[in-house]
Amino acid sequence: xxxxxxxxxxxxxxxxxxxxxxxxxxxxxxxxxxxxxxxxxxxxxxxxxxxxxxxxxxxxxxxxxxxxxxxxxxxxxxxxxxxxxxxxxxxxxxxxxxxxxxxxxxxxxxxxxxxxxxxxxxxxxxxxxxxxxxxxxxxxxxxxxxxxxxxxxxxxxxxxxxxxxxxxxxxxxxxxxxxxxxxxxxxxxxxxxxxxxxxxxxxxxxxxxxxxxxxxxxxxxxxxxxxxxxxxxxxxxxxxxxxxxxxxxxxxxxxxxxxxxxxxxxxxxxxxxxxxxxxxxxxxxxxxxxxxxxxxxxxxxxxxxxxxxxxx
Numbered sequence: 001x002x003x004x005x006x007x008x009x010x011x012x013x014x015x016x017x018x019x020x021x022x023x024x025x026x027x028x029x030x031x032x033x034x035x036x037x038x039x040x041x042x043x044x045x046x047x048x049x050x051x052x053x054x055x056x057x058x059x060x061x062x063x064x065x066x067x068x069x070x071x072x073x074x075x076x077x078x079x080x081x082x083x084x085x086x087x088x089x090x091x092x093x094x095x096x097x098x099x100x101x102x103x104x105x106x107x108x109x110x111x112x113x114x115x116x117x118x119x120x121x122x123x124x125x126x127x128x129x130x131x132x133x134x135x136x137x138x139x140x141x142x143x144x145x146x147x148x149x150x151x152x153x154x155x156x157x158x159x160x161x162x163x164x165x166x167x168x169x170x171x172x173x174x175x176x177x178x179x180x181x182x183x184x185x186x187x188x189x190x191x192x193x194x195x196x197x198x199x200x201x202x203x204x205x206x207x208x209x210x211x212x213x214x215x216x217x218x219x220x221x222x223x224x225x226x227x228x229x230x231x232x233x234x235x236x237x238x239x240x241x242x243x244x245x246x247x248x249x250x251x252x253x254x255x256x257x258x259x260x261x262x263x264x265x266x267x268x269x270x271x272x273x274x275x276x277x278x279x280x281x282x283x284x285x286x287x288x289x290x291x292x293x294x295x296x297x298x299x300x301x302x303x304x305x306x307x308x309x310x311x312x
């Protein structure tokens with residue numbers, strides 16, 4: 001942790017930068033590319049993933065953070081642990097950095113890149129698309145009216161296949177938190193068991209409302225029930241989220257939903273059902289799609305979804 005004197009010096013420098021009414025003791029012109037690298041490292045919780053998002057190498061991003069720390073004369077990231085953590089100065093800088101980048105991007109969008117044309121092919125699972133995409137795509141369309149959006153809602157496995165075949169530019173996917181590195185982690189989604197009535201737990205074998213394979217929620221549900229030695233049967237299977245919700249509201253069985261999507265008319269179930277591990281949501285960008293319209297949409301996705309993240 002930085003010393004108290006270093007922290008006070010940093011706070012003084014930040015006050016000089018953000019106070020437009022007084023002449024600063026040391027005028028510092030912050031490099032927005034360095035601020036963008038800093039925010040990317042924090043939001044992805046990794047120098048490597050930040051480098052992939054920014055289209056740079058990991059050493060280059062590390063150097064950018066060092067340069068920013070040199071400009072501000074304060075350490076921003078604590079490098080003593082295995083995970084990314086902010087120093088006192090880094091935590092103070094983060095909201096200011098996001099504000100400066102937001103203003104910069106709004107100016108560029110309105111005066112320069114607002115005229116950028118093209119198409120972005122974007123994919124997401126249906127539940128993520130239903131809950132999160134309206135805010136993301138609405139704001140993006142208003143800022144970039146000449147960019148056409150082609151949106152695909154599908155399972156993660158199918159989205160990854162389309163990315164590999166060049167049919168998508170970027171996609172939000174569900175992945176295992178302990179699995180291989182794949183994309184930029186956006187947030188973790190708590191999963192819960194839901195039903196129309198808790199009395200359904202007395203039914204043997206337990207009737208399940210699930211999506212067909214390879215849906216990750218299906219995988220989580222079956223694995224958890226098998227490990228808990230709870231007998232079950234597939235009472236209703238549908239690839240459509242709307243179909244699953246209709247079956248849940250009709251009381252046909254028990255399903256798995258992200259906690260944020262559990263409607264009030266359904267009950268979140270606890271014991272004897274086993275606790276479900278979180279599902280992790282990540283943004284994957286296709287090779288060759290790190291510039292132009294795709295890059296702008298990736299930035300909008302991260303900027304919007306990061307506000308609701310449960311962890312860095």
